[in-house]
Amino acid sequence: MPEPMAGSSVSGFVEDSVTKETLIGATVLVKGTKLGAYTNKRGFFSISNVPPGKQTLTVTSIGYEKRELEVIIKEDEPLKLRIQMSMSALSSRDVVVEASRDDEKRQINISKVNVPMEQIQQMRIGGEADIFRALQMLPGVLTSSQISSGLFIRGGSPDQNLVLLDGMTVYNPSHLFGFISAFNTDAVKDVELLKGGFPAEFGGRMSAVLNVTQKDGNRDHVEGLVGLGLISSRASVQGPLGNGSFFLGGRRTYLDLIVGLIPDDPENPLPDFNFYDVNAKITQDLGPNDKLSMSGFLTRDALSYTQQGLDFSIGIGNKAGALQWSHVFGDDLFSIVTFSASTYDNGFDGNNAGFIIDVGNAITDYSAKVNLEWFANDRLTVKTGYEGTLYNFTYEQNFSGSRNPQSSDAVFNLNVWDNIHSVYGSMNYLITDEISFQAGLRGNYWTTSKHVTVDPRLALRVQVTDGIAIKGAWGIFHQYLRLASNPDFTFFDTWLPTDRTVPPGRSDHYVLAVETQPWDGVMFSVDAYYKTLHNINELNQTQTRAREVGSVFYIGAGTAYGVEFFLQQKVGKLTGWVGYALGWVEGRFDSVNFGRPFRPKFDRRHDFKATALYKLNERWDIGATFVFQTGQSYTGATSRYQGTLPGFETGRGIIVPSQRWGLRLPSSHQLNLNVNYNTTLFDLPFTIFLDIYNVYSRRDIWFRFYDLNEQIPEVTDVRLLPILPTISFEIKF
Structure with a gap:
């Protein structure tokens, strides 16, 4: 008998036919076979062992018309394509995406x-x-x-x-x-x-x-957008540049400009606040197999306040940049090399009647990553890579009351450099037409603390029937960075490394999920999870002279477990989802709550959410969201006893606190509505947005505090925003 002819590979990119922006998650199938693939973060796909002869490729992507194209496959001659997709004349929510279950079997995609x-x-x-x-x-x-x-x-x-x-x-x-x-x-x-x-x-x-992932920008023509809202205004522009494209966008609030128009009131001054952010990206093709992208991200928040001897300012910001080079080796090997740098900083500068307080900290990382993706055959995909990051942690503290303090415990400066090296490898293997398996391993080495950790990861998907799949996953996850955040001053976050005084944090994940598609465009899933948490931290607020990480935190353990239900309608005039989660979170620290377990702030037993988007016609869109949640836990007071300090005739008394996070606020719920009207202004697309936040004006409790000035301490509930209607506008050109 003659031997069957050897197949060949089909690879390439899927992109928008107008903007030439690559499409992520598009499905490419060989009609009449079980062969297929989906595009990665760069819009690249590769299908191996395609039989020779005339074949039909079926390409689908959410919001785009399904496309079929005929290709001729020649024996041992790889075929490279650049497939262009046209956006649907209807809303993307009206497009039924015929996702192949054969291709989905290759994607475990748990959680x-x-x-x-x-x-x-x-x-x-x-x-x-x-x-x-x-x-x-x-x-x-x-x-x-x-x-x-x-x-x-x-x-x-x-x-x-x-x-x-x-x-x-x-x-x-x-x-x-x-x-x-x-x-x-x-x-x-x-x-x-x-x-x-x-x-x-x-x-x-x-x-x-x-x-x-940021937009690359429109490669075909220049386009822009200007939006005006209650909180901020925004603008963006994108278009072709050289052998590629560019994107530039920014937002800025004008709260400070509004405050500047209000007459000064020395008795009750208003704070001066503003924020802005900038996104930028340039993408260039260096050849048919090479692409270079340069990305930038900048944010800043600033707050200042002055009142009769009290003067303070707060600054918070991010600065980040990345250079990414993607390369296609042949038809089945794809690589991405990334060089990036990122900085987060915050600072507080205060003057209270001449007493100076200065606090500032920052974390900066310089990172190099190499990622390889090998499409070995129609059943096996392999990923491997290296990541090296150099960190710089800085912290400056001046509680001395002077701008030029002498050396003392009130003055502290920290400048620490550290780096981590990580390597990983993973494979995704289609064992049979019904069973796919993913195995991975990640190794980490932190140079200063000399910690070496190994993180194994496993996942499995079994297609029980044509419409039902069962998924499972297990893995170990380590974390070296720790965040010190005072709950009373949540704006002031300090990132710290793991040193020799504390072990790295660790979490073990166990996940089991069932997923089904009862009919086209509808997905229903149930996810059960169990997480163990080791070496987690709780800020030690009594420690003011910490000189090592182990003194800043209490170190403990915890668990988190629950089940989630998720029903999603993906297509049609009415889209959205309904979700419900039943969950438990528990923490245990020897130095907190006398070592007894406690339920932290983010332990919410019941969590119900629903969102709906309805397209009336080409001009009108209506949307709604609803949330119901169990109230968050908090640390309150159980009683007060009167006492005086030596040398004082009276005293306010001392509050006896409850168990740590031992009380719980009432349940919260909220309904939000939004309406969009699409029209034209000066022959340009123009949209009016009407949003109603908290429709029935239920003012849930944000937090509680206790007034000790009264003979009987008063409990005050600080409540969240009432109903808030807003209108905003957007014009495109």
């Missing part, structure tokens, strides 16, 4: 969520679309309050999340002291959230990964 940018643009607060607000609507993702953008994911604190922007680490991705995120949605192409069990290519954090 992974991609929220389309169109849906993110619909979730606004104060007229601002916000990535973190959209992610907070997912089950298992919590916040400290309704006006916070911090992400507490499956029992992990925000510092346990790895936040990446084009490969750059972002240490404080928020503005307005956590009210909104620092990511301008106009500049973002893709948002990927890994809530747990993430693969070996990611490391350095214990909880989750948020991987954000």
Whole structure:
């Protein structure tokens, strides 16, 4: 019998037919076979062992018309393509994406969520679309309050999340002291959230990964956008540049300008506050197989206040830049080399009746990463890489009361350099048509503390029936960076390394999930998780003269476990999702709460969320979000006893605190609505956004404090915002 002819490979890029922006997550299938692939973060795909002869490729991507193209496959002659996709004439929410279950079998994607940018643009607060607000609507993702953008994911604190922007680490991705995120949605192409069990290519954090990709820019023509909202205004421009494209966007608040117009009141002065952020990116093709990208990210928040002898200012900011080179070796090997630098700094400068206080700190990293992706055949994909990061930690403290202090315990300067080296390898193997397996290993070496850690990762997917899949994952995750954050001054975060006085943090993830697609465009999943937390930290607020990391924190352990239900409608005029999470978080510290277990602030038993987006027609869009959550825990007071200090005739008494985080606020719930009207202004696309925050004006409790000046101490509830309607505008050119 004659031997069957050898197959060949088909590889290339999938891009937008107009802007030439590469598309992430597009599906490319060989019709009539089980062969297929999906595009990576650079829009690249590779399919091995395609039979010779005439073949039809089917290409789909959310928001684009399905495309079929015929190709001729020649024996042992790789075929390279650049496939262009046309956006649907309808809204992307009306496009049914025929995702192949054969291709999905190759992607385990446990606890992974991609929220389309169109849906993110619909979730606004104060007229601002916000990535973190959209992610907070997912089950298992919590916040400290309704006006916070911090992400507490499956029992992990925000510092346990790895936040990446084009490969750059972002240490404080928020503005307005956590009210909104620092990511301008106009500049973002893709948002990927890994809530747990993430693969070996990611490391350095214990909880989750948020991987954000910026837009490259329009390669065909220049276009721009200007938006005016309640909180800030924004503008962006993009277009062709040389053999590639550019993107430049920025936002700025005008709260300080408004305050400047208000007459001064020496008795009750208003604080002067402003923030801004800038996103920039240049992409150039160096040849058919090489692309170079340069990305930049800059944010700044500044607050100043002056009143009769009291004068203080606060500054917070991020600066980051990255150079990325992607290269295609042949038809089945793809590489990305990234050089990046990122700095987060904050500072407090105060003068109270001549007594000077200065505090400032910063973390800077310089990183080099090499990532290789090998599409070995139609069943095996291998990833490997190296990451080296040099850190600089600085901290300056002056509590002496003088601008030029003498050496004392009130003056402290820290300048520490450290670096970490990591290598990883992982494989994704399709064992049978129904079973896929992922195994990975990551090794880390921290030079100063001499810690060596090994992080194994495993994941499995079994296609039980054509519409039901069971997934499981296990992994070990280490973290070397620690965040010292005083709950009374959450704006002042200090990042510290792990030194010889404390071991690195560690978390073990166990995840089991069931996923089904009952019909096209609808997905339902149930995720159960269990996490053990070791060597986690709680700030020691009684320590004022710490000279080593072990003195700054209490070190303890904890657990987090729960189950999440998620129902998502992806297509049609009505899209959105409903999610519910039932979860428990527990901490245990020998020096906290007398060693007894406690439920931390982000322990919320019940978490129900729903979001709906409805497209009436080409002009009108309506959206709504609803949240119900168990109240957060807090440390309150149980009683007070009267006492006086020696030499004083009277005293205010002493509050007897409750068990640490031993009390709980009432449950909270909120409904938000938004309406978009699309029209034209001077023949340019123009959109009016009407948002109603907290529709039925339920003012949930933010926090409680106790007034000791009264004979019977009064408890005061500080409540969140009432109903807040806002209007904003956007024009494109």
